Amino acid sequence: MGRRAGKTSGVGDVVVLAALLGLAGGVVVPTTYGEVNGVELPTSFIGGAVFDRIYTFKGIPYAAPPVGDLRWRPPQDPAGWTGVRDAAQFGARCPQVVEMPFPPGSPLYELSGPFRSNSSSEDCLFLNVYTPNVASTADLPVMVWLHGGGLAIGSADTYPAEIPTSLNNVVMVTINYRLGNLGFLPTRDAETDGNVALMDMAKALQWVQANIRNFGGDPDRVTIFGQSGGAWGVSLLVMSPETRGLYRRAISQSGVAGLGASRRGDTAKTENLAASLNCPMDSFDDMMSCLRSKPAHDLLELDAPVPIVGGSFLPDADDLWDIMYKKQVNEVDYLLGTMDGEFSYGLLAAVPQVTADGLDRTVFEEILPAQLNFIAAQFPDGNVDNIVQPVIDQYMNPDSDDPIYTRDRFIQLMTDYRFTATTVLMAQAVAAHDTARVYQYEFQHHTTSVSPERPPYAKADHGDDLFYMFGIPLLRDDTGASWKYSFTQEERDLSLDMMAYWVNFAANGDPSDFTGAARMRDLVTWPRYMTSSQSYLKLDVTSSADVKIRESNMKFWNEEVPRLMGKDVIAVGDDFVVSTTHGDVRGSEFLTSSVVGNALFDRVFTFKGIPYAAPPVGDLRWRPPQDPAGWTGVRDVTEFGARCPQVEYPLPHPIYGEVLGSGGIASSEDCLFLNVYTPNVSDTANLPVMVWIHGGAWYFGSSSTYPAEIPTSLNNVVMVTINYRLGNLGFLPTLDDDAPGNFGLLDAIKALEWVQSNIQNFGGDPDRVTIFGESAGGWSVSLLVMSPMATGLFHRAISQSGVAGVPVAQKGDITLTQNLALSLNCSTDSYDDMMSCLRGLPSEDFLTLMAWPVVIDGRFLLQSPWDLMNHKFINRVDYLLGTNNDEVGYELAAEFPFIDADGMTRAEFESNLPFLLQQVVDQYLVGSVDMILQPAIDQYLDPDMADDPIYLRDQFKQLLMDAFFTSQTVMMAKTEAGMLAVAWEASSRVYQYELQHRASVFSFRPPYVGVDHGDDLFFLFGLPLLRDDKGSNWKYSFTQEERDLSLDMMAYWVNFATNGDPNDSTGAARMRDMVNWPRFMTSSQSYLKLDVTSSADVKLRESNMKFWNEEVPRLMGKHVHSNRASHGTRETSCSLSVLAFTFLVFYLLA
The missing domain is CATH 3.40.50.1820 (Alpha/Beta hydrolase fold, catalytic domain)
Structure with missing residues (x-):
């Protein structure tokens, strides 16, 4: 133009x-x-x-x-004009x-009076x-x-x-x-x-x-x-x-x-x-x-x-x-900063109590609430009274009444809270974007020539930077012959430096980059602000770099004060970038000091929603998991990935929401994500790794429902939680040679492969990986212990309230799949057409309650779980496993209306038992319920007590718990403990427990209920250690004994993951005086009664265990092996009762 x-x-x-x-x-x-x-x-x-x-x-x-x-309307375009506008x-x-x-005549006049419009x-x-x-x-x-x-x-x-x-x-x-x-x-x-x-x-x-x-x-x-x-x-x-x-x-x-x-x-x-x-x-x-x-x-x-x-x-x-x-x-480049005395002169005039003689300590405490008005405006739902004393504690020495000290601390307090803290918070927010370049400064030069009347305690005051930014020290008098104001030569240089930094940043995104500049200056290099280092420039006549400006004060205002004002502060602070095989990821911090009582680490680093496999959608539905697509740049992993498709299950009580609530996480087939929680992101930390496999009967649940931040903050351990495909999408039998089923378990293997490749970058030791899970997660753990495909991917295992006594199907038996296809109007005439039809349907069509068998596919699973345990054809790993003492006491028992405070009748006992025992029969693939019904009644009922409704109720629950939980746990323990050592390997170390403490928070349950299915989760994930939203009280009414039990349980688990022995605290972050947990041997069968006062015992319900693990298999026609190691294989036929397994799938809640 x-x-x-x-x-x-x-x-x-x-x-x-x-x-x-x-x-x-x-x-x-x-x-x-x-x-x-x-x-x-x-x-x-x-x-x-x-x-x-x-x-x-x-x-x-x-x-x-x-x-x-x-x-009060949005600005509109101005009217155009003809001609030339002056x-x-x-x-x-x-x-x-x-x-x-x-x-x-003052420099301030240059920034106000003569330049202003007259109207x-x-x-x-x-x-x-x-x-x-x-x-x-x-x-x-x-x-x-x-x-x-x-x-x-x-x-x-x-x-x-x-x-x-x-x-x-x-x-x-x-x-x-x-x-x-x-x-x-x-x-x-x-x-x-x-x-x-x-x-x-x-x-x-x-x-x-x-x-x-x-x-x-x-x-x-x-x-x-x-x-x-x-x-x-x-x-x-x-x-x-x-x-x-x-x-x-x-x-x-x-x-x-x-x-x-x-x-x-x-x-x-x-x-x-x-x-x-x-x-x-x-x-x-x-x-x-x-x-x-x-x-x-x-x-x-x-x-x-x-x-x-x-x-x-x-x-x-x-x-x-x-x-x-x-x-x-x-996502923009950002340069931001403050003066070191924002409140030391101009703004301080609004507080006449502050004088050259200082500030009286009593007066300080009287005026402080009113001075915190900006906090009240920032957090309108909070109460300023909650922070007055914490502010005093943060800034004041309780032993000092010196008015000069009090005045200076008041000035620092006001500068930090009104200016510096929010500047740091914003720097963190923008620097979290990988392409945004951030630079922070603090202006520290006290300019005496601007206002000679300023007292000597005033620092660089609010607005002093304007004189340097707008070049006032460079003004000459009206003849152009001498300087107009008495700035020093150092101050004129500082003005030139500040303008150069600002213009360089505007030109190139880097204040130290003079490309295209009109003038070169010898400037101190200004380091980039990163969320980890938090570098900043002390801008002065002689500038210098530093890191983490007044770190304690910044944490106080940006973390503690928001929490005290009612904010849910989870991850304010540093973000960290870690490399993985598929690309870099940026996580965030979980600040634990006020959220978790007894926390050893004031923060842990969380990386959520990391993809470990490609989305299993389209043609990848019912296929083995594939590598995820890589990415360039840095992937934000501060939010959970989607849950796998599932039917929502109502929570039985609000407290369950702490470990079982979905937290508003959406569901999607693109759900193969994992989360990493670590107290140390150094690749040389070599901390033990614990990989959590969630429960939910392979029917519902997700990795996002377990607060792994809490145990990670209390122990020297890296925790990983994973999603895996559920229900029909995770366990539907197919005719595909590479994976005829077991997709949810193959997902777990894929996640463990990711851990082996990447966990060292998150502070973990890939040679000390422990898999652990509860309920259906415990099933998965035990199946991975049985699978040759999982060999070498982990070194220890923990099963809580679940070992794989699950129904199985032979490879090629797709009866369930065909029945499902027919129910969805897919033709079964051609297998390929049937699968194509099923892959074309929305995932919502598959959220039905069915029995999902584990397929004996010759790759993941070579025999039925019972046969593998019986033949001791499993991986040699250290194993910790156990149950609660009333697994069918409340949540699972709730589906039997005849179980109540008044007990149950003999007729109810005998009429309901066959339906439930079908699940036991399905483990063996041979026999019928009739073979074991009367022996089970004889085992559990004393003829002299057979008409006592309370006795009948308690024995009915005991029978179900032993059949579905404890007996399989004991059999797995004996199997692993009976593995013979070979020249290059030590024998497996096995530890069994029974949790026997009923938590006080479950007072709403009837008194006959003991430790129910899932109660261990509250102790393992540290719920008793949670504090309220002010950090001053415990959130729930657990007793001190229960808080100690939670710490003990976490310590046992982490010690085991670290050293293979729950008693060995070598490398632990905290030492605890705990009862010695004896090793389970096939002869002694020692176990720990885990309680507020724990103790050791041997041969848990020995007669009942022998009944389920020896007598029942013989009655079913199975040959029960001794404790000698065996490596034989056995092919069997499939006989599956969908109806019986439906019970367990639907009622194993955790």
Whole structure:
């Protein structure tokens, strides 16, 4: 586009700097709304100016006047004009409630008085452009300045952008935006919600995108920057999805939006204002019409403006803190920082109790609650009273009453909480994006020449950076012969350094990169802020780098205070990037110090939703798991992946939600994810690894339901939890040679292969992997112990309340699959067509209750589980396994209405038993229930007690528990313990337990119930150690003995995973004085009675175990082997009762 020279008169007294020398001419530039005539400004009054002249264009309208019906509306395009619009004068300031006068002759005057427009008006949406080069090919970086003033006062004309523009290769733009109530009044308009000031800023950036090239700027290198309230505006724009693409980089100086916010639709403030102005309240439209008719000055208040979250401009969140906490920010380069004494002079004037003589300790404690008003605004649902004493404890030495000390600590406290803490929180949020480059600073130079009357204890005060950023130390007097103010040469250099850092960042995204700069300076290298190192620059006449600015204070304000104010603080803080075979992943921290009582580590690192296999969808449904697709860049793994498709199961009691609730996690066939929890991400940590396989009868459940953060925070261990395919999608028999079933178990193997390849990068030792699981997870563990495909993938195993006494099918028996296909209208005439039809149906069609057998496929499983145990044809591993003492006491028994406090009848006992014993028969693939029915009755019923309903009830439960849980556990223990050692391997170490403590939180259960199925989960996952939301009390009413039992149980488990012996605490993070757990040998059969006072015993219910493990198999025609090792194989036929297994599938809940 062309430009034409023009003449202009001087701009008069409004622009003092220009008036010093007189103006020599002008220049005309076209914009989308018409041409503008700017001013050519000589720069001899600026010491060290690179350019002898720059061009200024002032008062350019970027939006229509927001008056009349446009008040509180989104900014509209301005009216175009014909001819050339004069752009030599500033436009009007936006209406504001107070002015900020400074004495003539002071440097502050240069930043206020002589530059300001003489008037204010609602017709104020103007911007100003300063450029050293108006060529459309110049492609200079662009910096758009948002003025300060708490979003309530200030204007663009206050800041002499002529100076930095004359010293650097940069185009600068300064803008006005609506202020106070005119910029932030909540409305019910869907298009605005009340954030019209932020929309003004976005509108100005749209203007920049459309026009700045004509002024020499590069629209692809736009940086927004601001100080104080302007820095708030910058941070709010970084939070807004509506501003993506309008800028590339951002700078916040002394302010990140840690201020109050309203929720969309909350118009209480607007209604209060309307009432005070006698506007009608019956109709919201009438009320707004009335308010729009009022003079602007009637609407101005001193109250801090309040942005609105959850509407059309800012993300949906409870407040601004949540947005930063959840990292709902744009992926842009960000430079941000604070002064080291933000509250040491100017803002401190609002606290007259602080004097040169200090601050009395008693007065400090009296005024503190009122000074914490910003916290109350940040967290409106909290109570400031909750944090007053913690603040005192954080900042004050209880033994000091020194008023000077108290004053200095008060200044530090106010600086940290009002400025530095939110700056660090925002740095963390943006740095979590892998491509965003973040740089933090603290300005530490105390400028005595700015305000000689300042007391010596004042540090770098709020706003001092503006003098250096806008080059005030470089101003010469009106002859251009000497410096105008008494800044030192070091301070003039500091001003040049600060401008160079800022412009380098705007140009290249790196403040130390001088590519394209107009002037080279010997600057200290500014290290990039990473979420782990948290490097920052101490900006001073002699700058230096450091890390983790006031780390303890930052953790206090960003972690402890939000929690005390009612926030669910789980993972504020560092994010960490770890490499895997498929790509890098970024996790987050779980802060444990206030959430978990007795935590050894104040944080653990969590990596959630890591894909270990490709989505098993389409043709991969009912196929072995395949490698996932790799990715470039860094994958965010701070949220759980989807659960595998399942039917929702109602929780029996709210406390179960802590370990069994889905937590709102969606279900999808793309569900093959795992999660890693570690206290140490060093690849040399070599911690033991425990891989959790969840329960749920292979019917429901997911890895996301178990709070592994808690045991990880209490022990030296890496924990991994995995998803696997469930139900029909995980266990449907097929005719495929490579995998005729067992898909959920093949998923577990795939996850273990991932662990072997990657866990060292997460601090784990791949040579010390323990698999553990409960209920159906215990089944899976035992089947992996039996599978040759799993050999070498783990070294120890733990089965809780479940060993694989499950139904089996022979390879090729697809009766269940055909029945399912027919029920879904898929033809069974052709196997391929049938499977193609089934693979084309939605996953929801397969969420039916069926019996899912383990297939003897010749690869994963060579024989039935019973035969493998009987022949001792299993992997040689250390094994810890056990049960609870009343597995069928409450949740499973709830499905039998005849079991109650009054007991049951003999007829009920005998009539229900055959149905349940069918499950036992199905393990052997031969025989019938009739063969074992009467022997079972004889084993469990004393003829002299056979009519006692209480006795009958208790024996019925005992029979079911022994048949389905304890006997299989004992058989597996004897099998593994009977494995003979070979020359290169030690014999397996086996440990058995029975949990015998009924938790006090289950007082709602009837008194005859003991330790029910799943109760062990509460102790293993540390629920008794959870604190309430204030961190001051225990969350649940577990006793101290129960908290100790939880610690003991975790210690036994982790010791076993570490050393193969639950008593060996070598390498443990915590030593506990625990009862010695004897090793299970085939002869002694020792076990531990796990209780608040544990003890050892031998041969758990010996007579019953012999009945189920020796007598019943013989009655079924099986040959029971001795304890000698055997490696034979045996083919058998399939006989499966779907009806009987349905019971176990549906009622094994955990």
